[in-house]
Amino acid sequence: MSKINTNMASVTTLYHLNNKEGSMNKALERISSGLRLNHAVDDAAGASIVNRMTSQIKGIEAAIRNAADAISLTQTAEGSLEEVSQILHRMRELAVQAANGVYTGQDRQALNNEVVAMQNELHRIAESSTFNSVKMLNGDFQDTTFQVGFQPNDTAYLSIEDVRPQGLGEYVLSTSNQNVADVVIGAATSTRTTSTPSGITAAAEIATVQITNAGTPASNDVYTISDGTNSITVTDTGPAANIEAIVDLIVALDTSALGVGLTKSGTDSVVFTQNVAGDFTGTYSISKTSGSNDATYVAAAVSPDGAKAASSSAITSPEGDVSVALTKMSGDTTTANSINKIAADTTGGTFTLSGTDAALFAIDATTGTVTARLDFDNQTDNGADNVYDFEVNYAKLGVTLVTETVALTITNRVADDNNTQVPAAAQPKLGTSLAGITSGIVETENLTIYGNVGTRTVDVNGGSSARDVVSSINAIQGDTGVYAEAQTRVNITFPDQAAALQDTVSFKLYGKNTTPQVISGTVDFGITGGRDADLRSLADAVNGASGSTGITAKVSPNGAQLSLVSNEGYDIVMEGYELTANTISANVFPADEDFVSLGDASLMTEGAANNNSMRVSGVLKFHSPYVFSIATAATGADGGGLFQETPGAATLSAVSDLSVLTVDQAKKMLTAVDGALVRVDLERSDLGATMSRMEYTISNLSNIALNTKGARSRIQDANIAAETVELNRAQVLSQAAQAMLAQANRTSQSILSLLQG
Numbered sequence: 001m002s003k004i005n006t007n008m009a010s011v012t013t014l015y016h017l018n019n020k021e022g023s024m025n026k027a028l029e030r031i032s033s034g035l036r037l038n039h040a041v042d043d044a045a046g047a048s049i050v051n052r053m054t055s056q057i058k059g060i061e062a063a064i065r066n067a068a069d070a071i072s073l074t075q076t077a078e079g080s081l082e083e084v085s086q087i088l089h090r091m092r093e094l095a096v097q098a099a100n101g102v103y104t105g106q107d108r109q110a111l112n113n114e115v116v117a118m119q120n121e122l123h124r125i126a127e128s129s130t131f132n133s134v135k136m137l138n139g140d141f142q143d144t145t146f147q148v149g150f151q152p153n154d155t156a157y158l159s160i161e162d163v164r165p166q167g168l169g170e171y172v173l174s175t176s177n178q179n180v181a182d183v184v185i186g187a188a189t190s191t192r193t194t195s196t197p198s199g200i201t202a203a204a205e206i207a208t209v210q211i212t213n214a215g216t217p218a219s220n221d222v223y224t225i226s227d228g229t230n231s232i233t234v235t236d237t238g239p240a241a242n243i244e245a246i247v248d249l250i251v252a253l254d255t256s257a258l259g260v261g262l263t264k265s266g267t268d269s270v271v272f273t274q275n276v277a278g279d280f281t282g283t284y285s286i287s288k289t290s291g292s293n294d295a296t297y298v299a300a301a302v303s304p305d306g307a308k309a310a311s312s313s314a315i316t317s318p319e320g321d322v323s324v325a326l327t328k329m330s331g332d333t334t335t336a337n338s339i340n341k342i343a344a345d346t347t348g349g350t351f352t353l354s355g356t357d358a359a360l361f362a363i364d365a366t367t368g369t370v371t372a373r374l375d376f377d378n379q380t381d382n383g384a385d386n387v388y389d390f391e392v393n394y395a396k397l398g399v400t401l402v403t404e405t406v407a408l409t410i411t412n413r414v415a416d417d418n419n420t421q422v423p424a425a426a427q428p429k430l431g432t433s434l435a436g437i438t439s440g441i442v443e444t445e446n447l448t449i450y451g452n453v454g455t456r457t458v459d460v461n462g463g464s465s466a467r468d469v470v471s472s473i474n475a476i477q478g479d480t481g482v483y484a485e486a487q488t489r490v491n492i493t494f495p496d497q498a499a500a501l502q503d504t505v506s507f508k509l510y511g512k513n514t515t516p517q518v519i520s521g522t523v524d525f526g527i528t529g530g531r532d533a534d535l536r537s538l539a540d541a542v543n544g545a546s547g548s549t550g551i552t553a554k555v556s557p558n559g560a561q562l563s564l565v566s567n568e569g570y571d572i573v574m575e576g577y578e579l580t581a582n583t584i585s586a587n588v589f590p591a592d593e594d595f596v597s598l599g600d601a602s603l604m605t606e607g608a609a610n611n612n613s614m615r616v617s618g619v620l621k622f623h624s625p626y627v628f629s630i631a632t633a634a635t636g637a638d639g640g641g642l643f644q645e646t647p648g649a650a651t652l653s654a655v656s657d658l659s660v661l662t663v664d665q666a667k668k669m670l671t672a673v674d675g676a677l678v679r680v681d682l683e684r685s686d687l688g689a690t691m692s693r694m695e696y697t698i699s700n701l702s703n704i705a706l707n708t709k710g711a712r713s714r715i716q717d718a719n720i721a722a723e724t725v726e727l728n729r730a731q732v733l734s735q736a737a738q739a740m741l742a743q744a745n746r747t748s749q750s751i752l753s754l755l756q757g
Helices: 008-033 044-098 105-128 243-250 333-345 466-475 536-544 663-716 720-755
Strands: 144-147 155-158 169-174 211-213 221-226 231-236 260-264 270-276 280-290 297-299 324-328 350-354 361-363 370-372 385-396 399-411 429-431 447-450 455-458 483-493 501-510 517-525 552-555 562-566 572-579 586-590 602-604 613-616 619-624 629-632 651-654
Touching: 008 720, 044 105, 044 144, 044 155, 044 663, 155 663, 169 663, 350 361, 361 385, 429 602, 447 466, 455 466, 466 483, 466 619, 483 613, 517 536, 536 552, 536 562, 586 613, 602 613, 619 663, 651 663
Parallel strands: 231 324
Antiparallel strands: 144 155, 169 619, 169 651, 211 297, 221 231, 221 280, 260 270, 270 280, 324 399, 350 385, 361 370, 385 399, 429 613, 447 455, 447 629, 483 562, 483 586, 483 619, 501 517, 501 572, 552 562, 572 613, 586 602
């Protein structure tokens, strides 16, 4: 070395020493932290990958916990459903027991007391079964989301049935007795339309109602008030838009003395309240329909219990159809709109009434509120109108600014006086021979069943029996989830006689048999104002042949009504009705499932030239644990036999609504509980499937997390063995570098020898 200013050997050695110390420090950091990546500079790409993997792993671990929570929840719900099943089994046992005819009323009450206790416990379990304060079995647990993955869409959904007694049962739909919640009344809209409304379901126990167009084309607005029982229509038959002003005045009618009230709600709606028979109050809503072709839409309505319908006197026909129409008869757009404008913008004016029937009304001079003192009299059930004419005047400073003429029309719309519509097939057909009285089931009424499993169409053959149709329906039960049963029913009575009279009644009876069974029995005819008829002997004769015909008979408690029934749905056919010594016609009625006579009687009269023969077809009752609907190609209105009205959706026969106080009620309870058990069993199956799914989810997520952690470890974690080797190597090299640095620092001293002389 000949230079002393820069000791390159020392500089080089120092360079290597620093490198080795850096390696040693990095090895020390990795060994002490256990991580290969302690800073982004260690591996920039790897650090980004590790961060994403960490996010995924943490999300997966949270999802695993979520899935475990889902398992815990479903296990809790399933355990509660086990208790629900046990309660339903007990209720079914009680229903089977109560369906036996050997128990007294006191025995049945004791059975029903336990049924009620079971219903209450079902309700308590449904409301109190919670998981982390979340109610699971009362119907609120719907479409609940479980996050079972780290991505937003990695979700599972679970809904749990409502197992309260009002939510459990079976859905049923019958081809007869469509006076239960299948009733359709139109919901008017605020758009201009000329179509007849149809659409919302009315309450149970109200007869079938459909709005029909009963008016003459005009060019104005229609307001319809309806609650499913009665309707009030306010129609402007003058120029367009008059109704808005007149409604503001007439809607305020105070008819509280009659149990009727009208109040305005919003700019074009009214709430109508009516007290029917003192024990039922319904709230009516009013909606507006405007149209270029106006008509008064009137809804036929049936009061359920022979109640008054806005009437101060009882209706002669207890189940008569009543509807009310409020019709504006005259006025013009300028005048009608002026009433509102002047009343709003001018103070100090006065409202008065004038006209023919003004004495029946009172008006508040300041507000214009009209009070009616009308007698809604509906004694004769004859469809007549009562028209009340009056004028509303608005004056200020002695000057009459506006006069509006109004006519209030109360109409009794008479329809069928029976509150249950009977399909054509279930109406007894009478004739002089069997040749002219075929089955009421027609070729065109094919049925489409929309079940929870699927949709299928049933081909209905004209002239077939209800039993044949049921066979076709049940053959596809697996495709629809809906099954059916058929029953044919007819009631027979005889008119009372002036004096005691006994005679032998005979006829040929057909059911499942093709060879006639001759029925003959003694009838003690009733006496007018005296004893009832006794048809027990005739019932015994029918039951004696039931093995051949498949038709059984029972009589009413007083013995005066004979009910024939085929529980398999065969047509009931009577031929050659005759008496031995007298000529007395038999009254033949269709019957509901409680064997209550429906509609008017058909008269069966002896004699070859008279209607001495009769045929009645059966009715169908559809069942399913889940809601379903039926559509038919034809109804009674256009030629169908099975349905009088469009069938629509089935209604729930809920466990909460049933009892075991009678044999028939016990049987209904039995089928409802069976439907409830099916739904509970399917719900438990669904919960079990969810548990199984969550277990597989946890297993899959755990596998993903395991392998992701392995991949992350290879990037992030330090190899301790390799790092230890590197540390030892760095330490040895560092020590060597330090020794060599000392040597390099001394080498420059040799150059000083050149300076010694």
